[in-house]
Amino acid sequence: MRGSRSKVPGFSGPGDAAGGPSQRQLRMSEEVRRVLSEIFARTEFRDPELIDVRVTVTEVRISPDFRHATAFVCRLGRSDIEEILPALKRIAPFLRTGLSKTLRSRMVPEIHFQPDTALEHAMDMDALMRTPEVKRDLDSKD
Numbered sequence: 001m002r003g004s005r006s007k008v009p010g011f012s013g014p015g016d017a018a019g020g021p022s023q024r025q026l027r028m029s030e031e032v033r034r035v036l037s038e039i040f041a042r043t044e045f046r047d048p049e050l051i052d053v054r055v056t057v058t059e060v061r062i063s064p065d066f067r068h069a070t071a072f073v074c075r076l077g078r079s080d081i082e083e084i085l086p087a088l089k090r091i092a093p094f095l096r097t098g099l100s101k102t103l104r105s106r107m108v109p110e111i112h113f114q115p116d117t118a119l120e121h122a123m124d125m126d127a128l129m130r131t132p133e134v135k136r137d138l139d140s141k142d
Contacts, residue, residue, distance in 0.1 A: 025062045031103060032069050033060040036111075039098045049087035058116045062109060069109035072116035081115040088113045 021029070036057045045051070059072040073088065075081050092111045100108040128134060 025064065028066060028105065029060045029062045032062065032099060032109065033057050035099055035102045036071055036095060039095060045091055047087045047091060049084055053084060066107045067109055068112060070112045070114055072114050074116040074119065085113055
């Protein structure tokens with residue numbers, strides 16, 4: 001009966017050919033995202049580059065060994081997230097300490113930051129879909 005679990009659609013175990021994140025990774029990723037979001041919302045950082053900066057954590061991806069977490073971040077209404085990535089890297093140890101106080105895990109991942117470009121990509125695709133050439137092709141009736 002144990003071997004039949006890997007045949008369940010969407011299940012991704014250690015020996016699964018799909019290669020996607022496991023349920024445990026997904027749960028831990030969401031918990032890390034939630035805790036990081038809370039820390040960013042309630043903490044005033046001493047770093048001069050982060051004074052009055054509001055950072056949103058949109059997604060977190062955890063490595064299979066739970067030692068590294070990549071946090072995708074953005075600033076609402078602004079596109080200058082690249083400028084504050086060095087400051088975020090400087091406060092990563094502080095954030096990791098905050099995670100260790102809240103997470104119910106014996107392993108606290110090292111945090112790496114990446115800009116979240118999904119919104120920019122979606123806006124580019126929307127602008128592309130609105131071009132006259134694409135509208136013409138979409139409106140043509142075959």
